[in-house]
Amino acid sequence: MSPAAAPHCAASPRCPVRILPALGLLFLLLGLCQSVENRCSSSGATTCGKCLALGPECGWCTQEDFMVDSTENERCDTAPNLKSKGCRQDSIEYPTAHAQPLSSRDINSQVTPAEVSVHIRPGATVNFLLKVHHLEKYPLDIYYLVDISASMHKSIARLNSVGFDLSQKMANFSDDIKYGFGSFVDKPVSPYISIHPQKIKNQCSVVDQVCMPPHGYINVLPLTYNTTKFKNIVGKQRIAGNIDTPEGAFDAMLQAAVCNTDIGWRKEARHLLILMTDQTSHLALDSKLAGIVTPNDGGCHLKDNVYIRSSAMEHPSLGLLGEKLTENHISGVFAVQGPQFNWYKDLLPLLPGTAARQLDPFASNMKDLVFDAYQMLLSEVKIEVDNPIKGIHVHVTAICPDGTRRSGKEGCQNVKTNEKVFFNVTLTMDTCDLGNGRDYIVLRPLGFNETAIIKVHRDCTCQCNSVSQAKGKCVTDDSTDCQTIPCKEEICSSAELDYASESCRASPSQSVCTGQGVCLCGKCFCQKTKLGAIYGKYCEMDNFSCPYHHGKLCSGNGDCEDGKCRCFKGWESDRCHCASSLRKHCMNSKGLVCSGRGVCQCGKCQCTDAKSFGPLCQYCMDNWNCEHFRGSINVSESEGNLYKTACDMLVYYIDQTPECFSDPRILTIFFIISIVTFLLGILTVLLTRHIILNHHKARDRSASSYRTPTHKKDKSVLHNVYTRTVTYTREKPDDINIDISKMEAPETFKCNF
Known part of the structure; x- marks a missing residue:
């Protein structure tokens, strides 16, 4: 618009139309500002706790005479408003969210501060900075965990020359290095190994070699400064064998990570765990092929440096393995031969603080591999948040030396030894409905042996x-919130x-x-x-x-009232799992339940009298030894059988009496009668035998008087022919004439008696 036209526009009735949109926008903004309500005062909160939970700007006035003439509930408001309304400063409940370092480590610390106290309330945000940096010449523990299956024999032979060379190359990082060595194959059960009798002790019998027995993990050499000992131990290592392709690498790796005392991991050193293999590893649930279903508990199970629960627990999951590596400040390096390298490389995102490098067929690049992997791990600074608290959100941002910002998990790359990395830690809290008390959160820089502890105090209650x-x-006098x-x-x-x-x-x-x-x-x-x-x-x-x-409350046959089952009709017992119709099986012939000496449970009698037993508690035991046997839980099976046999002979049926009784005279009389009966029986047998023998002797004497006389010549001939004499007895015996002349000389005559 030209200046000449301006007066004309000012006089024109169309000019106000052009400024209406601007005026409308101004009025709209003013209206929105007026419509924004104070959520503290408009909430109608009737208790201090509810007021504080509304937001970090809300406060509560505890002054007794505050606005006594007001008809509205105005104790909950912003702190400035409460003060302007006349509430004294010391009567305002208004906790502020803040963070305070509790302790710091010395100049040789890599993570500072070591401990932070955080006070937080719903809706509030708390920030603080965490500094992480590497120290030069830090102590280092290197532990080799080696697959000793037959295909790895060349790499094992090469390993014994690595110790001294590696220590020289690692001098740039540390002059305080310890070395250790452990071996693994797989779980020593079928189908991972052959259980043929000829291969139980030697899996390599087919190729005419003597192998070590297969094992889950052996801590062969704990961490030591002695490189010569390391070389000798590795040089004496023999291979072992198994029959399936995957090995038990992760099972052994977890044990090497958590068995701090056995391995000798130092608290003041960095921990480097190098896994050497040429095959993939079994994962969780693979163990079910061998019937092993107990989940891995993540604990140390070494006895005399041998993993003793290899055949009892499953392989660990990747999540559990990664958790234990982080928890024990261990950096892992997968040194892999052959094409399986890519398999381990793909798992690195699931295992924080690990790296993968490829070994050549003769492991000639071992020392360079370890050096490069360790250098790469040192140049990465990342943080894991451990022990999270429900309702508390932790956000970590890494401020890298080059000025870039990344998430805490992503961290910073290519960090030099003398450079510092700062992490901005932010905590927020949703509500107070998740409990009180002091909680803590752990911030773990990966690969470092130091952590930062955040102690969280939830300001959800009022001092009043x-x-x-x-x-x-x-609380206000007119509080309706009580309902x-x-x-x-x-x-x-x-x-x-x-x-x-x-x-x-x-x-x-x-x-x-x-x-x-x-x-x-x-x-x-x-x-x-x-x-x-x-x-x-x-x-x-x-x-x-x-x-x-069976997984049902009161078996599904009753209601639970005050910790006791109230059974529906037709059901009984303390858990309502017995049908009432089964009670008939507990009745004796007189209609008594368990003979009056027990209770019926699911159609079976449980005798309440210690001396009663039997299907219907109808028998009574009257002997102290038997009672002691029935009440004892420390009797062996053989002794129990003897006692049972003896006690079965000492029971008697007392169907006429309602109670079991015990009288020692009855047992005495019983034994006396038994002994007398036994002696009388023996006496009767002896007398009977004596009478029978006398009777036979009398018959023999009477029969001899009827024998026919024989001439002396005949008697001599008979004596030469017969070896024994047979007597035939008859009522009127006939003469016996034997013609000796008719018998031939070689003929033998036998008499059967």
Whole structure:
């Protein structure tokens, strides 16, 4: 628009139309600003805890006479507003979020500060800086974990010459180096090894070699300064064998990482674990092929430097292995021969603080490989957040020496020894519904043997809640919030205050609401849990603490009331798993349940009298030894069989008496009668035998009087022919005439008696 046209425009009625959009935008912004409400004062919070949970800008006035004439609840507001309304500064509950270093390490520390105390409240943000840098000439522990299967024999032979050469090359990083050596093959069970009798002791019998027995892991040489000993130990190492392609590398690697005392890892040194292999490794769940289903517990299980649970636990998962490597400040290097190198390289993102390098067929590049891998690991500075807390969010940003910013997990690359890396750590908190108390978070720089501990204090309660520090009102007089239930899910809000708590205790020695709820206005509000309902005046009862049977509460045949099963009709027992119809199997012929000496459980009698036994408790045992045997739990199987046999002979049936009794005279009489009966039986047998023998002798004498006389000549002939004499007895014996002349000389005559 020209200057000449300006007066004309000013006089024109169309000019105001052009400025209307600008005016409208101005009024809109003013309206939005006016519409923004103060969430502290507009919330209607009636307790100090609820007020603080609204946001970091909210405060609560505990002054008793604050705005006594006001009809509105105005104790919750921003701190400046409360002060302007007349609330004294010392009566304003307004915790501020802040971080404070608690301790710092000396000048030789690589991570500072070592410990930080953080006070935080809902919606607040806390920041602090963590400094990490490498120190020169830091102590170093190098542990070789070697696959000694037959295909690795050339690499093993090369390894024994590496120790001295490597120590010379690593002098740029450290002049304090220890070396160690361990071996592994695989789990010594089928199908990983051959269990043929000829191969149990020697898996290499087919190729006419003597192999070591296959093993999960052996700590052959703990960390030592003696490179000569290292060389000799490696030189004496024999190969072993197995039959499947993957090896137990990760199983052995975890043991080498967690067995600090056995390996000799030093707290003041960096830890470098070098895994040498030419095959892939078994992973978690592979062990099920051998029937091994117990998950790996991540613990150390070495005995005399041998992994003793190799055949009992599964291979570790990658997550568990990575966690243990980080937790024990171990940098891992995979030195791999052949095409399997790419398999390990792909796993590096899942195993923080590890590197992969390829070995040549004769492992001639071993010392260069270790040097390069260690140099690369030193040039990377990353941080892992350990022990996270639910509801607390931790964000870490790395500020690299070149000025770039990356996430803490990504970290900085190509960091030199004298350069420092700063990490900006930010903590935020959502709500106060997740509990109180001091918690801690661990920041672990990968490959370093130092950590930073963050102690977290959740400022979710007010000082006026504490009986010892009560300093005013934490709740308004017209609070209607007493009728609301402050529990969500499994935890009650810690922002709620426990006032009038004495009426919420079953007894002075009991905790408020039995520790399962909060006390508001003298009434218990019980927790809510996914397991079931907690109820009662003092939250002392629930409907989920009853016995389970086959995974069902009260077997699904009853209701749980105050920890006891109330069975439905037709079911009984403490867990309602027995049908009432089975009770008939416990009745004796007189209609007594278990003969009046026991209780019926699922159709079987459980005798309550210690001396009663039998299917219906119908038998009674009357001997101390038998009673002692029945009550003893330290009797061997052979002794138990002897006692049982003896006790079975000492039982008697007492169907006429309702109670078992014990009288030692009965046993005495029983033994006397048994002994007398036995002696009388023997006497009767002896007398009978004597009578029978006398009878036979009398018959023999009477028969001899009827024999026919024989001439002397005949008697001599008979004596020469017969070896024994046979007597035939008859009522009237006939004459016996034997013609000796008719018998031939060679003929023999035998008499059968």
